[in-house]
Amino acid sequence: MTDFLAETTTPTALPPTGLPFTKGHGTGNDFVLTLDPDGTGPIDPAFVAAVCDRHRGIGADGYIRAVRSAALPEGRALLQTEPRAEWFMDYRNGDGSVSEMCGNGVRVFAHFLLAKGVAELPEGGELAVGTRAGVKRVTRSGDGYAVDMGPWEFIFPDAAVARGMDSLVDIGGLDVDRPALSISMGNPHTVVALAEQAELDRTELHRAPAVQPVPPAGTNVELVVPSDPLVGSDGVGRLTMRVHERGVGETQSCGTGACAAAAGTRFWAGEGAPAQWLVAVPGGVVGVTFFDGPDNREHVQLSGPAVLVADGTLLPAG
Numbered sequence: 001m002t003d004f005l006a007e008t009t010t011p012t013a014l015p016p017t018g019l020p021f022t023k024g025h026g027t028g029n030d031f032v033l034t035l036d037p038d039g040t041g042p043i044d045p046a047f048v049a050a051v052c053d054r055h056r057g058i059g060a061d062g063y064i065r066a067v068r069s070a071a072l073p074e075g076r077a078l079l080q081t082e083p084r085a086e087w088f089m090d091y092r093n094g095d096g097s098v099s100e101m102c103g104n105g106v107r108v109f110a111h112f113l114l115a116k117g118v119a120e121l122p123e124g125g126e127l128a129v130g131t132r133a134g135v136k137r138v139t140r141s142g143d144g145y146a147v148d149m150g151p152w153e154f155i156f157p158d159a160a161v162a163r164g165m166d167s168l169v170d171i172g173g174l175d176v177d178r179p180a181l182s183i184s185m186g187n188p189h190t191v192v193a194l195a196e197q198a199e200l201d202r203t204e205l206h207r208a209p210a211v212q213p214v215p216p217a218g219t220n221v222e223l224v225v226p227s228d229p230l231v232g233s234d235g236v237g238r239l240t241m242r243v244h245e246r247g248v249g250e251t252q253s254c255g256t257g258a259c260a261a262a263a264g265t266r267f268w269a270g271e272g273a274p275a276q277w278l279v280a281v282p283g284g285v286v287g288v289t290f291f292d293g294p295d296n297r298e299h300v301q302l303s304g305p306a307v308l309v310a311d312g313t314l315l316p317a318g
């Protein structure tokens with residue numbers, strides 16, 4: 001049998017029987033998930049990058065390790081205020097880098113915990129999930145799951161409020177740099193509005209758009225085309241989006257990116273803009289709803305499907 005880990009730069013010891021994994025996706029944003037209650041399994045960047053390699057590994061945009069919150073320092077801190085957040089979503093990008101949060105990932109994570117029988121989510125109930133961006137609350141929704149993603153924030157608030165933009169972005173395939181707004185959903189995003197679908201189609205996202213100034217921890221870039229009319233007769237706002245993810249490249253979908261794209265477009269649209277949005281991405285459609293959170297701040301709810309496609313075993317070195 002071929003052992004793909006033999007080709008990684010940092011050989012990682014897997015158990016002799018191999019490491020069980022599950023492959024899943026949310027609107028085409030795909031993940032390898034492992035159940036690692038004690039947090040003792042491999043997680044070094046070379047291992048994650050090898051697993052996520054689309055030619056030599058399983059292939060995925062991200063790697064998600066399900067660890068009991070009590071087993072990680074970040075998780076233990078969350079348990080102080082939310083003892084029900086038993087499981088922590090340890091999220092890594094496909095290149096092995098750490099991210100604070102993944103919106104599609106948290107739905108797939110919840111689905112994975114339920115499928116493995118280690119968590120419960122009764123109809124009408126909620127599942128509290130620990131993440132590096134705080135506790136996220138997952139409920140069941142029509143097409144899968146809905147997640148309270150918490151409040152959104154401007155990364156450069158002074159410029160955003162004063163000028164309606166805070167950065168310029170050089171995007172492959174477009175001749176002029178475009179104005180943008182940088183928004184945090186726990187992880188960083190830079191949202192660029194384009195005038196029409198033809199512009200979005202000719203955008204080249206095989207190289208990362210160059211953002212100036214770049215947010216302190218780097219950024220994911222969302223290119224959005226607001227629908228015309230922006231708001232349908234049903235009162236719902238609509239957008240089409242493509243995304244270049246930090247630590248990955250262009251992906252089929254990005255949940256936190258869809259939330260940031262809706263937040264930016266809603267801000268640009270001004271007073272009277274709707275609370276409910278549908279964001280079309282190459283891999284499907286996700287819902288974004290703005291609401292008053294329990295902390296009296298404006299929160300964002302993300303909804304969409306979660307699919308598990310296969311179980312397998314990563315083979316040990318040797």
Ligand SMILES: N[C@@H](CCC[C@H](N)C(=O)O)C(=O)O
Nearest residue numbers: 099102103104187254255256
């Ligand atoms: N695809 C995710 C976001 C994953 C993390 C991102 N690449 C980052 O580095 O912040 C989503 O659905 O939100």
